[in-house]
């Protein structure tokens with residue numbers, strides 16, 4: 512077990528905290544979804560109550576080492592200040608003499624937010640000098656940015672070499688859910704995988720097969736598996752290189768006594784457009800057509816496979832849910848799961864967005880704040896940003 516903020520002596524100290532304020536912004540720089548800022552509040556409030564001085568740091572977007580004004584964290588400072596009902600001072604940079612001066616004059620209960628870490632290329636390179644400079648701002652380091660824990664960056668892994676380090680309450684909650692699922696899930700345990708990339712999920716399937724009872728595969732990744740079973744997939748998205756791997760996963764599943772459920776029918780169209788004309792294809796998808804959602808018979812099968820589950824883990828939408836004609840599979844399965852009495856964990860990213868759009872968040876046990884991070888956790892490798900923290 513890793514230490515949490517509650518195991519640390521933070522009273523009166525300068526606490527350097529990595530948060531995930533990588534929020535979506537519209538063209539005018541307004542935050543369109545503040546979920547990530549809200550998710551960071553419990554740890555922030557805990558630290559301020561100690562009381563202590565809080566120095567927050569985050570990345571936003573992919574500025575690739577350049578100071579791009581449209582990727583400033585300033586809108587996040589403003590939003591956080593509204594949520595906390597106290598001033599949050601926005602800094603112009605994350606490492607500079609101005610930042611050092613400001614930090615030196617902080618009092619307990621003060622909050623500052625450093626400017627976007629990725630304005631410096633040293634951040635993603637995990638440069639030790641840069642990490643040391645960041646670390647010199649605090650006396651204790653707290654990591655509450657689950658969504659970036661799978662990256663060994665200066666602000667996640669690098670700083671832990673210089674400061675006593677622990678996880679925040681959000682990371683603690685994520686770790687608790689995923690550890691439970693990895694070590695002692697209630698059975699039957701059904702894993703649902705969708706989305707586009709098979710390559711991202713091969714290691715997850717391999718690690719999870721001995722733990723699960725059934726695997727439901729939808730989304731574009733299903734076509735690589737269907738191809739390996741010699742089904743016609745038309746012009747659907749495919750990872751040719753992984754057809755062989757998919758075939759091997761079928762035999763591994765058989766060895767682990769896991770039933771794999773693949774789509775038996777498909778919502779197909781000739782174009783991926785919001786007003787595409789669709790039809791349902793049974794079994795084979797004709798040439799020139801693209802499989803873009805699971806069909807009605809598959810929805811029924813998937814529900815049947817889910818109804819007695821005691822643990823459900825879902826990562827990846829079951830169709831091209833961004834466009835209405837291909838949303839039904841994801842929507843129906845989400846609504847069905849919402850009603851079940853089971854531990855229901857939603858991997859982050861697109862699946863979390865779909866669940867939130869349907870306002871089903873409160874019906875789930877846990878919605879992860881990290882898509883990539885949760886997938887890597889499920890590979891069973893541990894995440895560098897968490898492994899680097901102190902043990903209890």
Ligand code: AMP
Pocket residue numbers: 705706707708709711729730731732748802803804826827828829830831832833861
């Ligand atoms: P991933 O990042 O691998 O989880 O993929 C997520 C993306 O997969 C989303 O943007 C979905 O719209 C997309 N997706 C899901 N099903 C399909 C499909 N049948 N064809 C093309 N894209 C899909």
